[in-house]
Amino acid sequence: AQSVTQPDIHITVSEGASLELRCNYSYGATPYLFWYVQSPGQGLQLLLKYFSGDTLVQGIKGFEAEFKRSQSSFNLRKPSVHWSDAAEYFCAVAIGVFNEKLTFGTGTRLTIIP
Amino acid sequence: GAVVSQHPSRVICKSGTSVKIECRSLDFQATTMFWYRQFPKQSLMLMATSNEGSKATYEQGVEKDKFLINHASLTLSTLTVTSAHPEDSSFYICSARQGNTIYFGEGSWLTVV
Numbered sequence: 688a689q690s691v692t693q694p695d696i697h698i699t700v701s702e703g704a705s706l707e708l709r710c711n712y713s714y715g716a717t718p719y720l721f722w723y724v725q726s727p728g729q730g731l732q733l734l735l736k737y738f739s740g741d742t743l744v745q746g747i748k749g750f751e752a753e754f755k756r757s758q759s760s761f762n763l764r765k766p767s768v769h770w771s772d773a774a775e776y777f778c779a780v781a782i783g784v785f786n787e788k789l790t791f792g793t794g795t796r797l798t799i800i801p
Numbered sequence: 802g803a804v805v806s807q808h809p810s811r812v813i814c815k816s817g818t819s820v821k822i823e824c825r826s827l828d829f830q831a832t833t834m835f836w837y838r839q840f841p842k843q844s845l846m847l848m849a850t851s852n853e854g855s856k857a858t859y860e861q862g863v864e865k866d867k868f869l870i871n872h873a874s875l876t877l878s879t880l881t882v883t884s885a886h887p888e889d890s891s892f893y894i895c896s897a898r899q900g901n902t903i904y905f906g907e908g909s910w911l912t913v914v
Contacts, residue, residue: 721903730807730894730908731845738901777844787898788835791844 689714689782693792700768701800708763708795710752710778719781720761721789722752726774734776737761748772773799804829805897807906814885814913821881822909824851824895830875831897836868839892839908851878851895885913 692711700706712718719738723731735746742754752763761778775796779789806825814820824834834851849870850858857870867889869881882889894908 719901723905728910731905733902733904736902781903785833785898787833787896787903788847788850789837789845789896789903790847793844 689780689790691778691780691790691792693776693778693795695795696793697796697798699798699800702770703767706763706765706768706772706797708776708778708797710761710763710792711759712761712778712780713759714780714782718761719786720752720754721779721781722746722750722761722763723777723779724774725777725794731777734763768797768799770799770801773797804899804904805895805906807895807909809909810907811910812912814911816886816913817884819881819883820885820911821879822893822895822911824878824880824897824906826876826897826899829897829899831878831899832875833897834872834878835896836870836878836880837894837896839894841891845894848880848893851880853878882911885911887913889913 690713721736722734734750735744737744737754744752750765754761775794777794778792782788808823832853836848837845838848839845848863851870851872853872859865872878890913895906
């Protein structure tokens, strides 16, 4: 069965420092991968997605992610974080006939310190 | 702007009553929508697939008689939590696909007292 693992439950980063959030997936077919961000008390906002093509994907808010098939990974990166980036981040893989259903990782909570 | 809209964003209801949550696709038709639930400090779990004009498909462990789903039009799916209990208090969120992107609604916080 498909699964998504986010090894880091909580990460603390200084403002202005670089960030990498890890995501590993297990899926038999070619994965459709997503990163979403959830601010406290809010819904989900799509940061970026990967379907095919260039394995380095650019998203909103300065985020990028790299798909590495050999490592079954889709790590999220940002060169310089801002205090407003503090939130919960979810990696997800799309499943189903039309790749419409998502299996989510457990999430990584990002804290930004001054 | 929002592509998928949910209403209400927050609702409080008494134990034993029913509450309905709406999910609308804006400016596009969605023959299929999805309902997820997120308990505090946990990830999102798929509850069911809402199919326009036919019965919903529920994930294992989700009570179909408790969580009634109706998808009467191509832009609206509703989730009704029947005979609500405090343990049903959760964040409910829907999604729909437009093209290659899966959009989520804003989510609905349900508190059962």
